Amino acid sequence: MSAGASDLLATAIKLAVALGILLNVVPVMVWVERRGSALMQDRPGPNRLGPLGLFQALADAVKFMFKEDVTPSAVDRPLYLMAPVLGLLPALTTFAVIPFGPDVTVRGRLVQMVIAPAQTGVLLFLAIASLGVYSLVMAGYASNNKYSLLGSIRASSQLISYELALTLSVVAVIVPVSSFQLRDVVDYQQHHVWNVLPQCIGFLVFLIAAFAETNRLPFDLPEAESELVAGFHTEYSAMRFATFFMSEYISMTSLSALGATLYFGGWTLPGVHVSGLLGAAVGLAVLFGKVACFLAFFVWVRWTFPRFRYDQLMRLGWKVLLPLAILNLIVVAALTIGGIL
Amino acid sequence: METAVFLVFALLALGSSLVVVAHKSPIYSTLSLVLTLFSVAVLFVLLGAPFIATLQLLIYAGAILVLFLFVIMLLNVGREEGIPGGHRAQLVAAVLGALAFAVALWLLLRPALGAAGTAPLTEELVSLSGLAQELFAEYLLPFEIVGLLLLVAVIGATVVARRPTADELAGGVLAAGGAAGIGGVAGAGGMGGPGSLSALDELEAAESTAASWAADADRAGGGARPASFPGGAEPGARP
Secondary structure, X not given: OOHHHHHHHHHHHHHHHHHHHHHHHHHHXXXXXXXXXXXXXXXXXXXXXXXXXXXXXXXXXXXHHHOOOOOXXXXXXXXXXXXXXXXXXHHHHHHHHOOOOOOEEEOOEEEOOOOXXXXXXHHHHHHHHHHHHHHHHHHHHHOOOHHHHHHHHHHHHHHHHHHHXXXXXXXXXXXXXXXXXXXXXHHHHHHOOOOOOOOHHHHHHXXXXXXXXXXXXXXXXXXXXXXXXXXXXXXOOHHHHHHHHHHHHHHHHHHHHHHHHHHOOOOOEXXXXXXXXXXXXXXXXXXXXXXXHHHHHHHHHHOOOOXXXXXXXXXXXXXXXXXXXXXXXXXXXXXXXXXXX | OHHHHHHHHHHHHHHHHHHHHHOOXXXXXXXXXXXXXXXXXXXXXXXXXXXXXXXXXXXXXXHHHHHHHHHHHHHOXXXXXXXXXXXXXXXXXXXXXXXXXXXXXXXXXXXXXXXXXXXXXXXXXXXXXXXXXXXXXXXXXXXXXXXXXXXXXXXXXHHHHOOOOHHHXXXXXXXXXXXXXXXXXXXXXXXXXXXXXOXXXXXXXXXXXXXXXXXXXHHHHHOOOOOOOOOOOOHHHOO
């Protein structure tokens, strides 16, 4: 097999593994969300289908596929049909820059355990993730419904506002590492401590901004059902609605993976050193263990906090998180120049 | 392989930028511009400048155009309508634009064609560290000046956009006799003390700041929709 072909094969295998995991996170998370909310609200939740109601997600998937797919007559058809798919694309693509294991040598060829070892690493993640908002904006505009439009106006302003804080908190992680590549961030944390300790303020900003970026409660104003019916996806039904649903959970997973990589050592675990293909498998398991903690936190917060009001959301983003992120960046930069970090 | 990728994205960039200028709906134009920027970003990657490509996506496609869309939807801009004498004006603008572009292109390419006093754009130069070196050492002053310019623009926009509080309005009238200069507004704070405000003024001031967003949003959603929607009538407006 030629060098190019085997590289292609390696990438294809990594892609298949990552896609398989990401797509299967959705039904599992739906189950966790429903059972978790039930636990917190002291009710049984879906418990009829399979052990612990685990097969409920399968039933949901079948239901979504066989429900009538209604396209209202007044919609802007091309944009309306494109919007859900465009949301899924960035959500799935961003995971490509996350490293999930040590370098492995297979038949004399070095294989990096990251799908796209891009020089601009984390910036590429942020760049692609920021394209996700177009799906919401298109959906709201194309639906020709005032609630949808309000939802997408909210989505665009909310995502711009919180992207600043998110990016600045990520930049503060990059400064001491002096590389945009996430593998170097992981490497740095192996030789120092996990970034969550020295960068606790940055992590707080990142975490809050991540909730806003993924439209999760308490920041799910684009679809605030008590005021906007269902916001940007009011006019969507069946599998198209489910596609929005999927992209929300997948971007949560990708952003969790980024958070785990930036602040919690990524695929590494202190005291665990396995090399070879087994090491890659262990790395993947460790990374997804950390991601699972993040996702559980997302669910926990959703069923704990009420939704913010719009002006509160804007005030928090611009007057609290952004100054905090800038302050954090200045402190980290000063400590880095001083040789402490 | 590279040629194929180049061809696809170069054609995509050209086609989508044509749609940007030709389409009647501002939303479609903006979305096409996103596609243009994305395609050009891919071309940057092919040129060996992934950092510039990423920044293009992050800043232009990810932030600035979202702002464009936000404003277009908030102001509820409708389909473009023909302006009287529009075609002639467009023709003149097109010719002038093409001329300006040709001059710019000539100025850019002249040194390269002469092959004197130019250095090739190396991979080192467009790489992350090379770019940073140029930006923060060689061209630090222009960089800082651009930053300052942006700051001035932001402050200017804020001054233009913000509504004067009732306090300032009352004081401004006293001080400048209705002239609405920045100096008048700034100097007004001391003149119109809280005592000179009626309770109604105060209430209005509080409401206008707190509810300005809500009002804007309502206007965007509740106003009559333009003809940019194929079906015409808004579902929400039906009995």
